[in-house]
Amino acid sequence: MATRRTGLREQKKQATREALREAALRLALARGPENVRVDDIAEAAGVAPRTYNNYFSSREQAIVAAVTAEREARVAAAVAARPADVGLADAVVEAIVEQYTDPGGPDRDALLLITTHPPLREAFVDTATALEHPLADAIAPRLADTDEDTAHVLAASVAAAVRVALQRWVRLSATSPAAGGLVVPSGSLPDLLRAALSPLGPALDAAAERPNRRPDA
Incomplete structure (x- = not known):
């Protein structure tokens, strides 16, 4: 009850x-x-x-x-759902790109609202930090190292990389007077996400493949 x-x-x-x-x-x-x-x-x-x-x-x-509703939970679920034979780096990157660029996501008016108001842009970028804990829980079972700090360090690094990509994406574009002064997201978000996450690939895959440390090590 x-x-x-x-x-x-x-x-x-x-x-x-x-x-x-x-x-x-x-x-x-x-x-x-x-x-x-x-x-x-x-x-x-x-x-x-x-x-x-x-x-x-x-x-x-x-x-x-x-x-951005529940996006961090969807990312974690997507990582957990990836087959075991998919490398951890690929699993994380593909899950993030998939969930951050979902065609069924927010419409153009909502995104335009966010990208044209600095306080909303800042709040939007800050949502990346919410990835850390659910992502850490999702990747922990795939790590050879059982130290729970490893999962959180990796997840925090991923969240920071996503934040960098979002910052670049919503950055004010150089506009001409003819463009009406509109603020538009700059660059391809999938490409920006992949580029920001790329340096973390070796660390993610190495953590997944690293053997457990012996108690006397």
Whole structure:
């Protein structure tokens, strides 16, 4: 019975989180993010402002969450689902490129909103840090080294590389007056992700192949 109550509680929390992030994006698209208050988001989602603060620390975080929702969990799941004969580096890179460039992801209006507002760009880039813990859990079983710190160091490095790629992607492009001053993502995101993650490939594969250390080593 306790397990069922816990499950229902988690479902309710997830539903509230989804309602908040969807309301945040909807209002931001309609009014502009600078004209959206936390109280507005909470009201649109049907919760109290104090409840909002249990889920998000800013309006920018909530708006961006509507675009990046649960992506870190999907990356970890994709890594875990890769066959054992796929190298760890390939498994991680392909999972990240797949989940960050999913054609079924956010529409152009949502991405344009993020790339044209500096606070949203910053919040978007910062979402990469959320990769560390779920990714560490996903790669740990594939490591020859049983030291749990190894998985976290590798996962943190991957998260940092993804952050670098996202920073480059949302960087202001040099625009001419004829372009209307629009800010657009620069470069191909899959290419930027692969380039940023490339230096980590040998470390990921070596960690997966490294034999366990003897107790007396």
